[in-house]
Amino acid sequence: MTIYGYRVPMMASLLVWCLVWELVGQSGLMFLVPPLSNVLLAGIAMVQTGTWQSAALITLHSFVIGMALAVVVGITLGVLMGRFKAVDELFSIWVNIFVSAPLSALVPVLMILFGMGETTVVVTVFLFAVWIIVLDTRAGIQHVPNSLIEMGRCYGASPFALYGKIVLLAALPEILAGIRLGLVRGVKGVVIGQLLVAIIGYGELFELYSRSFDMENFWALTIILFAAAMLMSAAIEHIEKKVDYYAGVR
């Protein structure tokens, strides 16, 4: 973007909003919005506490397990749905319901099934992330050009080699997009899971700070979470860009 011939750097809009936040905070209009500088200072102090570190570890643990399950199950189911019509017809209604359903409403039910502990949080992460991975993988598999599969068959690929060396790689751009969207949803899942069910980890801290109206710490926590989610999503996007050239020549 350029304004009056000057090139405006990409992060400029972020700086503008940070400034607005700081000004609103300094004016003391709303006690919910402390100045950004105070929030940042609170954040720096917070990450040095043992409470935050153990909460972050617990949260990360649930998130990683839930995401790993979602990626494995999502890609497997997506490949099966993309390749076999019967599987597609059997599962597509459920995948389409769950991908758009308000899953938060299900979390209390999960609590009955899986108890109050970490399992419920892992399942919540899984349920938030898996459906979009299924759908994107399925789309990717369906976009694999038929001639690539015929090529594999012609040159004697075993079914294992056909999937491992051709089909999955050809669908990689869509699979990566699915994982990126799944990650973002998984972050939502882990926080909602921890908030609604097991008051542990990040959820516990959110509870604590919002109940005691400790807004500086609350916002610091939120910013760290957003930053983590955006960083992960950007990392996947970076890999996606590397395989962008696929689309043109596939």
Next chain:
Amino acid sequence: MTVPAASMNAMPRTEGDIAVEVRSICKNYAEVEALRLIDLDFPRGKLTTLLGPSGCGKTTLLKIIAGLIEPTSGEVRVNGKIITGPGPERAFVFQDFALMPWATVMRNVAFGLELKGMGKAERQSIARHYIAEVGLTGFEDKYPHELSGGMRQRVGLARAFAVNAEVLLLDEPFSAVDEQNRRKFQEDLLQLVEKERKTFIFVTHSIEEAVYVSDRIVLLSRRPSRVAQIIEPKIDRTASPDAIRRDQGYLDTVEEIWQGLKHYVD
């Protein structure tokens, strides 16, 4: 053509030596009858072209010979044996190249050998030979998206040569290549046909291309497709490419085929 006439006798070609036999092939798609009772012989070491109006099922026939499509009835024999699917004695060159975009030229060309489980050093030395053969030396480490259409198809051709199949099936290999590259490619193909001594089955919709490259041309009629005519162009292939394109036999054959196909064109 730089190949001397003497090399024509390098491998004796006995009459009646048939590499691929197509027997009573029919193919129906739901209500559409694509192929009706096709009977054809493909002589060993020759380039036979399947030519016909668009949508006449020539690619379908080629894919049936490749073992990629099941015929509704009839059978295909390669070296006398009935085929049940793709096999190592046949290699395919695809209209859209079918290259793996994540693999280099080297890996794409060696891919057939990789699937056979051949060691890396061995398959790369074979691939290197055929990469040179199709004129792509120096491009071994490039990716398909860095190559032009013509060069991509050269990779496809090298991949087919590398597995050392006896029968090469080419499905409109030049249709996605621009005109000028196509001409050069056709000339190179003729040299490779002469050098590699394989049985080529070639599908095209271009009459000039068919006459230029073929020993035999099989004309297919419109759906349901049947063999309408078989033409053997009498052209002196030892002449230079430009001489062939001005050869009276070449021009007459093009005209003859056009007269045969004209009434299929609306």
